[in-house]
Structure formats: structure tokens, C-alpha cells
Amino acid sequence: MPLAKINQVSGTAVYVPGDDIDTDRIIPARFMKCVTFDGLGEYLFHDVRFDEQGRKKDHSLNDDKFVDSSIMLSGKNFGCGSSREHAPQSLYRAGFRAIIAGNFAEIFFGNSINLGIPCVGMDAEDRASLAQWVEANAETQVTVDVDLLQVRAGNLTLPCEMRAGARDSLLNGAWDPLDELLSVSSEVDQVAKQLNYV
Amino acid sequence: MTPKNLFQKVWEAHSVKALSNGQTQLFVGRHLIHEVTSPQAFGMLREKGLPVRYPERTFATVDHIVPTNESSEPYSDPLADAMIKELRKNCEDFGVTFFDVSTGKQGIVHVVGPEQGLTQPGMTIACGDSHTSTHGAFGAIAFGIGTSQVRDLLATQTMALGKLKVRRIEVNGDLAPGVYAKDVILHIIRKLGVNGGTGYAYEYAGDVFDRFTMEERMTVCNMSIEGGARAGYVNPDETTFEYIKGRPYAPKGDDWEKAVENWRSFASDEGCDYDDIISIRAQEIPPTVTWGINPGQAIGVDESIPSPDKVAEDEKAGTVEALEYMKLTPGIPLEGTPIDVAFVGSCTNGRISDLEEVAKHLNGQKVKDGVHAIVVPGSQIVSQMAVEKGLDKVFINAGFEWRAAGCSMCLAMNPDKLIGDQLCASSSNRNFKGRQGSPTGRTMLMSPVMVAAAAITGQITDARKVFQN
Numbered sequence: 001m002p003l004a005k006i007n008q009v010s011g012t013a014v015y016v017p018g019d020d021i022d023t024d025r026i027i028p029a030r031f032m033k034c035v036t037f038d039g040l041g042e043y044l045f046h047d048v049r050f051d052e053q054g055r056k057k058d059h060s061l062n063d064d065k066f067v068d069s070s071i072m073l074s075g076k077n078f079g080c081g082s083s084r085e086h087a088p089q090s091l092y093r094a095g096f097r098a099i100i101a102g103n104f105a106e107i108f109f110g111n112s113i114n115l116g117i118p119c120v121g122m123d124a125e126d127r128a129s130l131a132q133w134v135e136a137n138a139e140t141q142v143t144v145d146v147d148l149l150q151v152r153a154g155n156l157t158l159p160c161e162m163r164a165g166a167r168d169s170l171l172n173g174a175w176d177p178l179d180e181l182l183s184v185s186s187e188v189d190q191v192a193k194q195l196n197y198v
Numbered sequence: 199m200t201p202k203n204l205f206q207k208v209w210e211a212h213s214v215k216a217l218s219n220g221q222t223q224l225f226v227g228r229h230l231i232h233e234v235t236s237p238q239a240f241g242m243l244r245e246k247g248l249p250v251r252y253p254e255r256t257f258a259t260v261d262h263i264v265p266t267n268e269s270s271e272p273y274s275d276p277l278a279d280a281m282i283k284e285l286r287k288n289c290e291d292f293g294v295t296f297f298d299v300s301t302g303k304q305g306i307v308h309v310v311g312p313e314q315g316l317t318q319p320g321m322t323i324a325c326g327d328s329h330t331s332t333h334g335a336f337g338a339i340a341f342g343i344g345t346s347q348v349r350d351l352l353a354t355q356t357m358a359l360g361k362l363k364v365r366r367i368e369v370n371g372d373l374a375p376g377v378y379a380k381d382v383i384l385h386i387i388r389k390l391g392v393n394g395g396t397g398y399a400y401e402y403a404g405d406v407f408d409r410f411t412m413e414e415r416m417t418v419c420n421m422s423i424e425g426g427a428r429a430g431y432v433n434p435d436e437t438t439f440e441y442i443k444g445r446p447y448a449p450k451g452d453d454w455e456k457a458v459e460n461w462r463s464f465a466s467d468e469g470c471d472y473d474d475i476i477s478i479r480a481q482e483i484p485p486t487v488t489w490g491i492n493p494g495q496a497i498g499v500d501e502s503i504p505s506p507d508k509v510a511e512d513e514k515a516g517t518v519e520a521l522e523y524m525k526l527t528p529g530i531p532l533e534g535t536p537i538d539v540a541f542v543g544s545c546t547n548g549r550i551s552d553l554e555e556v557a558k559h560l561n562g563q564k565v566k567d568g569v570h571a572i573v574v575p576g577s578q579i580v581s582q583m584a585v586e587k588g589l590d591k592v593f594i595n596a597g598f599e600w601r602a603a604g605c606s607m608c609l610a611m612n613p614d615k616l617i618g619d620q621l622c623a624s625s626s627n628r629n630f631k632g633r634q635g636s637p638t639g640r641t642m643l644m645s646p647v648m649v650a651a652a653a654i655t656g657q658i659t660d661a662r663k664v665f666q667n
């Protein structure tokens with residue numbers, strides 16, 4: 001099945017404040033005891049959403065206004081820490097289809113693109129105006145336009161950025177590289193042979 | 199020929215072709231897997247009906263979920279039990295070598311690879327685990343990857359990757375007494391920041407690295423990822439070859455000389471280009487301890503907890519958040535901060551030399567009442583070597599718990615966890631909120647000897663004052 005071309009993502013957004021949000025925060029390690037990714041959505045940001053007795057804490061992801069959101073807005077260095085794909089998987093399974101942040105940790109970024117989740121970078125000032133807008137307009141759609149590299153929300157049109165190769169792969173429906181990797185089997189054998197591994 | 203750095207040489211030797219998304223299809227010589235990030239990848243292979251392309255290039259072990267205080271299966275945690283069984287089955291079904299618990303070779307994947315001689319210079323290595331950068335200590339280019347890439351590797355032995363820039367970090371001069379490899383990397387991250395390495399591979403070089411043992415080099419390369427770098431390496435030299443020689447998967451007989459010659463050729467050439475060069479004076483590096491919630495929030499042991507008023511504008515919010523989480527008061531000395539738990543272990547500092555160094559200092563001293571101290575060897579082989587040297591007794595006599603090999607308290611996927619807001623002096627690599635299993639648990643990262651000093655005094659202390667032998 002050919003992959004979808006991802007030109008833009010639209011949906012309501014939620015603001016999760018904070019810089020350096022690491023993958024342990026996105027999905028605490030104890031929830032990675034699983035052999036499939038299926039149930040991960042439930043545990044997204046678990047420890048900041050629930051206290052030790054399992055009661056809901058004051059957090060935007062617990063706010064009824066934002067339950068259906070599919071775009072997440074956050075701070076700098078989002079997704080730092082571990083290489084666990086469980087992090088983007090839990091975002092995906094909780095319904096998120098695009099992430100806007102100051103910038104992204106590399107492995108997280110790559111893992112997300114592989115799942116077809118655009119991750120766009122935006123400068124601090126624009127993030128602040130967007131955050132304000134999102135708080136005031138929880139029910140209105142935001143569009144992350146991968147093609148034009150802009151985020152549109154109400155009257156706001158804000159520039160955003162994404163590495164060219166990643167953007168192309170989303171636009172061309174080539175964000176999961178497996179088919180292309182599988183297509184050159186003999187060249188792979190060739191490289192394997194030339195390497196002097198003993 | 200234009201001189202090249204090691205990264206460029208390894209990259210070129212392993213490039214298959216340019217992909218349509220601008221990345222490179224890179225051949226990966228060795229693929230290491232563990233129970234947490236591989237089951238879903240095998241699941242994807244089954245879904246697509248694909249075999250493992252080169253099963254002899256993938257090696258498995260189990261580390262994150264193994265309980266370190268119970269050895270018989272089934273494990274009391276049914277989820278952990280399901281994960282080890284799943285890995286066993288996947289390895290059997292797809293023909294992958296598994297260093298299972300019963301083989302005596304099990305351990306943390308980044309301890310096992312080098313120990314078995316699987317990690318060699320000039321290789322590309324990948325593993326679904328961010329601390330794969332550890333293997334760079336051998337002059338390999340080693341990447342931590344996500345599960346979809348684990349699938350790509352199993353199916354094709356290649357993955358899609360963008361080329362990195364290379365930053366050479368030179369540390370010249372002599373380290374002060376009581377300053378270890380762990381302090382060197384904590385200091386580098388403190389200076390360059392937790393995302394200072396984005397887009398880079400780090401080449402570590404200079405006097406200090408030339409003199410370091412392989413295990414010290416591994417400690418530094420291990421935490422490259424904490425500095426945001428995708429990989430970190432040290433050029434291979436005699437120390438490297440000496441370490442590999444004679445290990446189970448090391449080249450043997452006539453192959454050995456050929457291999458060494460080949461490995462040597464991968465070292466960065468004299469006069470090659472780097473995208474960036476940074477120089478650090480070894481003398482400047484203090485015993486370093488993290489006080490906050492990311493590994494860059496670190497200070498020298500004789501410094502005071504930072505005050506939000508005194509840090510750069512863009513670090514203010516992070517500092518306030520960290521102080522609040524860590525329940526620390528700005529301006530007070532770091533030394534004297536009481537601890538509850540002491541952990542010696544992990545893929546950063548759970549090797550035999552780490553245990554030997556701590557044991558050498560313990561010398562009859564006792565863990566302070568009320569401190570829970572555990573020591574967890576990085577692998578079964580480390581454990582066995584330690585027992586042969588009698589180190590287990592030294593630890594036990596000092597009041598440490600002696601455990602079986604695994605990731606243990608480095609992260610919360612097994613029974614070893616902090617409780618409530620306990621503060622742990624830890625030789626591991628991450629101090630993120632909740633990392634050690636309690637959502638309010640607190641972690642301070644430091645060298646293993648500093649962990650031991652904290653265990654003995656019950657508070658963060660400059661180890662040089664505690665161990666004056």
C-alpha cells in the first residue's frame with residue numbers, strides 16, 4: 001500500500017508547556033513493558049497527568065476542552081533522552097498527528113517522521129502567540145502546513161521549519177523508508193562483501 | 199588523498215546509496231537488540247512476511263526488565279516474563295544469537311557487545327537503545343535507533359540516515375586526582391549543553407583520551423547522547439586492539455593482523471577537517487555532580503546550588519523547575535545534601551574497572567545507616583570476574599547489596615525503584631524526572647567513587663575527603 005502524502009495536518013491543538021521534555025516524561029519507562037505498541041496512548045505524559053493515587057492533576061491534557069486535540073505545541077528540545085519509539089507511538093496512539101516545538105531531539109524527530117508525524121520547529125515568540133491563541137480557541141482548528149512551512153490558526157500565519165529531506169519524504173509519501181531500502185538487495189550484498197569484517 | 203576523519207571513512211565504506219529523501223542508505227555491520235525495543239519490530243516483520251536478512255549480524259541480550267534479585271523464571275512480574283519469553287521466541291524463530299540468562303553471557307547490551315569482542319573499529323553498529331554511542335569507544339560509528347529502524351535493520355541490514363557533522367573535543371593535560379571519565383563527560387555536557395551536540399558526532403581526543411583505558415572511553419562515549427550528539431567515538435589505537443584481542447568474536451590467527459591493519463586505517467588522518475573543534479583543559483574538570491533534572495545541570499562538587507537569578511535568561515525557567523523538583527535551595531553548598539539511595543551500576547559505570555575502583559576505596563568503611571546502597575554488575579561476566587577478585591565480599595561487608603546483572607535502578611522497568619521523593623546518588627546517565635521509577639524520585643549523577651562516598655557519609659561529599667588512602 002503506498003503511503004499517504006502528508007501535505008498538511010489540521011486539528012485542534014493543545015499546549016504542553018516546558019523545555020527539554022524528555023521521552024521518560026512522554027512515556028515513563030514502566031509503561032514500556034509491552035510487546036506491542038497498542039495500549040500506549042493511555043499512558044502519554046502519565047506522571048505529569050496523574051498523581052501517585054491515580055488522580056488527575058491540573059494539566060492541559062486532562063482538560064476536557066483539549067481532549068480531542070491532534071496537534072501538540074511545546075517548548076525547546078522536545079523528545080530528548082531515550083531512543084524509544086514508544087514516545088512517538090504513544091503520541092500517535094493518543095491521537096496526535098503533528099507536533100510544534102522550539103526544536104526536536106534528533107532520534108525522536110526521526111522516529112516521528114518514520115511514523116508520518118510532522119514535527120515542525122517554531123521560534124519562541126511565535127510559539128508564545130500560538131499558545132495564547134490555542135488557550136483561547138480550544139475548539140478551533142489549527143493547520144500545520146508541511147508544504148508551505150507555516151502554521152495557521154485563526155488570523156495567525158506563523159512560519160515554521162523542518163529539515164528538507166524529512167519534509168520531502170512526508171510530501172512524497174516516502175516517510176517510511178522500508179520499501180526503498182528493500183529495493184536494492186544486491187547492492188547491499190556488495191557493500192557487505194567489500195567490508196573487511198572478519 | 200584528502201585527509202579524512204574516522205566518521206567520514208566509516209560512513210563512506212558503509213554507504214549503499216542516496217535515498218530519495220536525501221538520506222543515505224547505510225549498511226550496518228552489527229545489530230544489537232534487547233527485549234524492550236525489538237518485539238514490535240519482529241511483529242512488523244511477521245506482518246509483512248519478511249525474514250531477517252542477515253541473522254548472523256544481529257545479537258540479542260536481555261537487560262532492562264531482568265530482576266536483579268530473583269533468578270528463577272517465571273519472573274514475578276508477568277509483563278517482564280512475557281518480554282523475555284517473546285525475545286527468546288523471536289531469536290529462535292529468526293535465527294538470532296541470544297545471550298540469554300542461562301548462557302552466563304547476559305548483561306546490559308552495551309557491556310555485552312564489547313565484552314564479546316563484537317564491537318570493533320571501523321564498524322557501523324546500531325541498537326534500539328540510545329546509549330549505543332558507547333560502542334564508539336572502539337572507533338566504531340554506533341547509533342541508537344527507534345523500533346521502526348530496528349525493523350529496517352532486521353529486514354535489510356541497512357537503515358536510512360542523514361550524514362552527521364563532526365565535532366572534535368580535545369581534552370589535554372592531566373586530570374586532577376579523584377577526577378574520572380564520568381566527570382569528563384559530565385563536564386563536557388555542562389559546557390556544551392544537552393542539545394549542543396544536535397547534528398553532530400563527537401570525536402573525543404587529546405592526552406586524556408589517549409591515556410584512558412577502553413572502559414573509561416566507553417563511559418564517555420556512552421553519554422554522548424546526553425549531550426545531544428547522535429554518536430561519539432575515540433580513534434582506535436593500541437589500547438583498543440589490546441582490549442579486543444582474544445575475545446570470543448575477535449578475529450583470530452592470521453585474521454588478527456589483517457584486522458588490525460584494517461582497523462588502523464579508519465583512524466582520523468592527520469590534518470583532516472572537522473566541522474568544529476573544542477578544547478578543554480583537563481585540570482579544569484572537577485568531580486562533577488548533577489543537581490537538576492537533565493544531565494547538563496551539573497556543577498563541581500565544591501560549588502553551590504545555582505540560583506535562578508544568576509543563570510542566563512533562557513535557563514531561568516528550567517532552573518526554577520529543576521530546583522522545585524529536586525527540593526533544593528539555591529545558594530547552599532552541594533556538599534552535605536543528604537541522600538537515601540546509592541546506586542553503582544548501568545552501562546555508563548557498571549564495568550569491572552568501575553567496581554574495582556570503588557572496592558579499592560571502600561577499604562573497611564561502612565554504608566551510613568539509613569542509606570540503601572546497591573551495586574549491580576553490568577553483565578554476568580563482570581559479575582563473575584568481580585566474584586573471582588572477591589569484590590562482592592568487599593561490597594557486602596561495606597553494607598552494599600550485591601545484585602545480579604542488568605539495568606536495575608538506571609530506569610524503572612524492573613523491581614529496583616526509588617520510593618517517593620528519595621534522592622539517589624547514581625553512577626547512571628540520566629536524571630530526568632521520574633527516571634528511577636518514582637514520579638517524584640530524585641537522581642544525582644556522579645562517578646561511582648563519588649556514589650560510594652555519598653553512601654558512606656549519607657550525603658554528597660567530595661570523595662577525596664572520605665577516602666584519604
Ligand code: SF4
Nearest residue numbers: 329544545605608609
Ligand atoms: S543501563 Fe540504563 S541507560 Fe544503559 S541500557 Fe540499561 S537502562 Fe539504558
